[in-house]
Amino acid sequence: MLMVPKSRLGNPGLKIQYLLRVRHCCSKSPTDVKTTVVYPATEKHLQKYLHRDLRLVRETGDDYKNITLPHLESQSLSIQWVYNILDRKAEADRIVFENPDPSDGFVLIPDLKWNQQQLDDLYLIAICHRRDIKSLRDLTPEHLPLLRNILQEGQEAILQRYQVAGDRLRVYLHYLPSYYHLHVHFTALGFEAPGAGVERAHLLAEVIENLEQDPEHYGRRTLTFALRADDPLLALLQEAQRS
C-alpha cells in the first residue's frame, strides 16, 4: 500500500518512487522493481515520462533577471503544501528535525520518493523557514548562517536518526528547482538519485564556499541546466541569446 499525505494530493507534480515486489511466472524468487507514481498526472507529465527530449541551456545572471524570473512570476505556482509543512498543519509526524529559528532555521523531512524501509536510497529534504528565498539565484552571504545550519544540523540529525554519517551523504540544491522555496536534498552517496547529475545539482558545501569567495556569485554567474525541448522557458532563453 502506498501512503501519500492528503495535503500533497493537490500539488501538481507529485512524484513517488517505490519498490514493487514482483514474481516472474517461471521464477521462484521475487524481484524488486522501482516504480514511479505520478498523481494527478497532467498532459505535461505524460509528455515528460513518454519522451525525455532535453536541451542544455546556459543562463547568465542577466538572463535570470530579464527572462527566467519574469517567466516564473507569470506562472502561479502554489507552494501552499510547503507552508503547511512549515506551519505543522500537515505531515508534522514526519518531521525528523527542526531548527525553529525564523531566519536561520529549517525543517528536515523524508522525501516522498523514499519509503524509509532501507538506507540504500535514503532521501531527505531540508526546507528553510524563510519564505523569501526562491532558489540558488537569490543566495547572498546574508544566508550563510542558514546554509551552514542546514549542512551541519541536517547531517547530525541524519546520523542520530539513521546512523548514517555525513561523509556517506550527498547534500545539494537543484537549479532549476522543482518548487521555488529554498530546499536542500540529502541523499545516500551510493544512490544515483535522479537529479544528482552535474547539470542540475550544486553541492551545498561548494555553494557556501562560492558565497564566501564572491558575495555576488549566484546573482552574477552563468548557471547551466537542462530543459525539456518543449518548455516555453527554453524558447525564451534561446531567443534572448540570439539577439
Place this chain on the structure above:
Amino acid sequence: MLMVPKSRLGNPGLKIQYLLRVRHCCSKSPTDVKTTVVYPATEKHLQKYLHRDLRLVRETGDDYKNITLPHLESQSLSIQWVYNILDRKAEADRIVFENPDPSDGFVLIPDLKWNQQQLDDLYLIAICHRRDIKSLRDLTPEHLPLLRNILQEGQEAILQRYQVAGDRLRVYLHYLPSYYHLHVHFTALGFEAPGAGVERAHLLAEVIENLEQDPEHYGRRTLTFALRADDPLLALLQEAQRS
C-alpha cells in the same frame, strides 16, 4: 561478439559496458540488458563491484599538493594505452576527429562503454595531445585555448558525425579521473551516465569560466569527491584533516 582493441587488454581497469540481448523462457520478445565486462579483473575490481561502500571527502588545494599528488606519484599507473592512441599506434580507425596541434589539440574517440549502435547512450572522450596535464588540478589560464578547442570542435565533430547538437550533450571532466592524462567526457544529455553525478563531474563550460575568473581556481579551491571506504587515499586525507 565483443570487440576490444588489443592495445587496451593490458590496461588494468578496462571496463566495457554493452547491451546483451536476452530472451526470457516465457516471453517471445527479446530484452536488452546492459552488462559490464571487466578484464582482467583484479581483487580490487571484485571488491568494487561487489560492494560500493563510498565516502565523500573534501580535498583542499594543500591536501592535493601534500597528500593526493605524492600518493598518485607513488603508484606506477601506466597510461601507455593513451599514448598509443595519440601516436596512432592503436585504434587509429576509431578516431572521430583530431586537432593535431601539440599544445592545443586533441583526439576525439568513442568511449569503449558505447557500442555506437544507438544515440541514447552516446559517449565519446576527448584526449589532449599535451602530456603534462594530469587532471583538473593542473589547469591554469594557459590551458584555456586547449579547453575551448575541445568544447567547440568536439561539439562540432559530434554534430557532423552523429547529428547530435551541442545542447544535447553533457561535456565534463571527472575529478578524480580514472587515469591521469587530461581527458573530457561527452555524453548524451538524456543518458544518466555513470560518473555524471555532482560529486565527480565538472562541466567544461564552468571549468573555463572558473579559470577566466580566477587563474588559480583549480590549484586553490576545495574539491569534493567520493572514494571507496577501503581506498588508502581516503585514510591519508582523513588523517591529514584530523591533524
